[in-house]
Amino acid sequence: MGKISDTFWDTALYRRTVQRWAICARDAGQTKLDVLRHQCTRARLLRAHLDRLIFTAEERLAQPISGPATFPRPHNADWAWRPELWRGPLASPGIAAVVNNSKLGEQITLFHDCGDAELTLRQLRNLRAEDLAPYGLRLDVFRFDGSFLSIVVDLPESAVEGLKRTHILRVSGNIELERPLEIFVRLNIRHGPNTEQMVREMPAEAGDQTVEFDLAYAKLNEKRIEKAWIDLIFEGPEMNQVTLRDLTFCRRPRAQL
Incomplete structure (x- = not known):
């Protein structure tokens, strides 16, 4: 009986809340400014919670039709990450x-x-059985009169927490190309006033590709590492379509000799 009562009152409260906000939205053009300012503040706070709920829920519900929801990584990886664009729908x-x-x-x-x-740049839904990520990214390039084109992926704070020169950072992607294209991956690590950069070329063929950065060759001040990001650099992209079905990152400590 308690469960039925809770469900009834929850439903009634939900309907009243929706009706109240619907009235506020309808009358916003005539509402007094001091009242409207208060409503706007409360609406923004409510929207922040709702957006977070919707993203997390759709991320979990929008798993690929088949196949695991995780991605391969070394057994000794101490950090792994897939950016939000490949995890759930964007607003x-x-x-x-x-x-x-x-x-x-x-x-x-x-x-x-x-x-x-x-x-054009857009998120798309992955529907193939072999796709591990629910979503992908598609870049369409038509006429291109510039000298550079790159997609920058900001790595989270967790990527640089405890980062040392004994780490190897791996970048993996599943790529579809309309025609052959050179793609370079550049790792940028800001430490103090300096930024260390390392560049690797992604294998030219489409499909699952991986590049690794051995930080032993980087001139890093481990105590001052602040931020890291990745550039995906496209050489001669005119009249091409690039689809990144997946993009993942992980790091592991190098084996000690």
């Missing part, structure tokens, strides 16, 4: 005529120096 899933320094979600930024950007 704004795409951008047309992408201008320089355009963000898609919180972690993906596209940079270029085109005078007239004929580019």
Whole structure:
């Protein structure tokens, strides 16, 4: 009986809350400004909680049709991560005529120096049985008159917590190309006033690809590491379509000799 009562009151409260906000939205054009300001503050707070709930719920519910929801990583990896764009639906899933320094979600930024950007960037749903990520990223490039095009992925704080020169950082992606394209992966690590950069070329063929960065060759001040990010650099991208079905990162300590 208690469960039935709770369900009844929960449903009644939900309906009253929805009705109240519907009335507030309908009357917003005539509401007194002091009342409207209060409503707006409360609505923003409510929206933040709802957006977080929706993202987490859809991330868990939108798993691939088949196949595991995780991704391969070394057995001794001490950090692994898949960016949000490949985990769950974004509030704004795409951008047309992408201008320089355009963000898609919180972690993906596209940079270029085109005078007239004929580019589109959008999130898409992965539906193939072999896809491990629920979502992917598609970049369409038409006429391109610039000298560089790159997608920047900001790594989270957890990526640099405890990061040392004894680590190896792995970047893995599943790539589809309309035609052959050179793709370079650049690791950037900011430590104090300096930024260390390491570049690797992604294998040219489509499919699952991996590059690794051995930080033993980096000139890092381990005590001052602040931030890290990855550049995916596309050479000669004109009239091409690039689909990143998945993009994952992990790090592991190098085997000690």
